[in-house]
Amino acid sequence: MENNIKITGLVLNTKDYKENDKIATLFTLERGKLSSVFRGVKKPAAKMKMAAQPFCFGEYILIERSNNYITANCTLTESFYDLAYDVERFFAGCVVLEIIDAATQEGQQNERLFVESLKALKELTYGNTNPNIIAVKFIINTLELIGYKMSFTKCSSCQASVSKPFFTAIRGGLLCPLCKDIDAQPVNLTLINNLKFIDNSDYEKLSTIKIEQSASIKLIHFIAQAFCELVGCALKSINNIA
Ligand SMILES: [Zn+2]
Structure with missing residues (x-):
């Protein structure tokens, strides 16, 4: 069973997963805290590289597969990453x-x-x-x-x-x-x-x-x-x- 969901979320932390992936902990408005895999984001030119960082806030499209989530897309609303300066x-x-x-x-x-x-x-x-x-x-x-x-x-x-x-x-x-x-x-x-x-x-x-x-x-x-x-x-x- 596969299901696409759209959620508003904030990345709390990430950890490395497999060779090129990351698993991010997202705090979401709709489903509370969840973990989602970001595929390929450790490659230099990855499209969702920015979206898989702590402090990123936006609209995430997740693919839900029997309680696991894979991030399909993200539109950043705000990156609080500016506070890193x-x-x-x-x-x-x-x-x-x-x-x-x-x-x-x-x-x-x-x-x-x-x-x-x-x-x-x-x-x-x-x-x-x-x-x-x-x-x-x-x-x-x-x-x-x-x-x-x-x-x-x-x-x-x-x-x-x-x-x-x-x-x-x-x-x-x-x-x-x-x-x-x-x-x-x-x-x-x-x-x-x-x-x-x-x-x-x-x-x-x-x-x-x-x-x-x-x-x-x-x-x-x-x-x-x-x-x-x-x-x-x-x-x-x-x-x-x-
Ligand atoms: Zn007292």
Whole structure:
């Protein structure tokens, strides 16, 4: 049984396959995450060479054969690959792609996460906000979309305002000194306040945040760590941000 489908998708990553082929992981609007073979794209003059790269976004025609996909054609709508010209934006973009991969299961559609991903990549490519802050925003929103809403405003247990904050990802984030458990880590109040601001602001407003580069690096590592604990994964791309 062979079936042609048209999907809107974003390439998350690729790996080599056979001598001249690649298998790409695509995050698609219509079918969630899937793997598709790109034939011959390792040859220098291959037509779909560009379409088989991380950050490419477009309309893909796939041939479906008993749960396997082969890419027949692609029309690029946008290549966020432009962000490769700025190394900090590129590294933050790699974190976004890896977060999408870790947060999704093959074949599970998630329209809201799809829209969120495009928003974050657009801001990274065309905006002027600190790229680490955009990635932090994306991670917070992704956690919410997969069922882990984090609290940065009030104690996630007793709802009290917190001046001496503790944090446990698995219990929903912020905890007060009375509710903290043995695993809770004391955290810096400024870090929590920055997370609160990012959580409560749209992407467009994030450029107004006043934050040192070193503090933005701490923030992204902090929230990525929480993500890894909750999802049960490791993120290779976070090591580029230092
Ligand atoms: Zn409490």
